[in-house]
Amino acid sequence: MEIMLIGAVGFWFFTLYRGRLFVRSYMYLMYLECGDTVEFANDKVLNAGFLKASEFAQMAKAFSIEAYNGKRLPVIQEARTKGFLG
Numbered sequence: 001m002e003i004m005l006i007g008a009v010g011f012w013f014f015t016l017y018r019g020r021l022f023v024r025s026y027m028y029l030m031y032l033e034c035g036d037t038v039e040f041a042n043d044k045v046l047n048a049g050f051l052k053a054s055e056f057a058q059m060a061k062a063f064s065i066e067a068y069n070g071k072r073l074p075v076i077q078e079a080r081t082k083g084f085l086g
Contacts, residue, residue: 019057020045022075022076023060024086025060025080026056026059026075027044028041028079029082
């Protein structure tokens with residue numbers, strides 16, 4: 001029973017981490033698209049709290065559907081190739 005609980009908490013944490021990374025990657029790409037520098041975009045995204053990131057969640061999801069058939073990892077990969085430090 002304890003192992004199942006630990007596994008469930010671990011899975012929940014991993015899912016939360018991956019979702020937050022996805023949204024921050026999207027935010028980073030949007031800052032770059034608006035003409036901001038890599039340093040500025042990284043600073044804004046890495047200092048964004050949970051509530052700020054949650055504001056972008058629906059837009060990030062729509063972007064991934066439009067650009068990558070709903071896949072999230074290519075969004076993260078694109079952000080990292082453009083200098084995202086997250």
